[in-house]
Amino acid sequence: MAKKKLTTKKPLVGNRRSHAMNATKHAQRPNYQTYTIDGEKIVTTAREARSARKEPRARKCDKKEAA
Numbered sequence: 001m002a003k004k005k006l007t008t009k010k011p012l013v014g015n016r017r018s019h020a021m022n023a024t025k026h027a028q029r030p031n032y033q034t035y036t037i038d039g040e041k042i043v044t045t046a047r048e049a050r051s052a053r054k055e056p057r058a059r060k061c062d063k064k065e066a067a
Helices: 046-066
Strands: 012-017 023-028 032-037 040-045
Touching (some): 032 046
Antiparallel strands (some): 012 023
């Protein structure tokens, strides 16, 4: 079973600078996690997975405010 990637996030790339102004390449990589949903493996970031879990709760709150 192949993993499906559901995120568009890419590493943030830049330079680390020493006091002598030496530049060393550095990357901050996203926190990729593998989740199994309905028997299908999905690769997404931890932040996006958290937002996806919170979506139904947000919709319930919106309904209460509209009433």
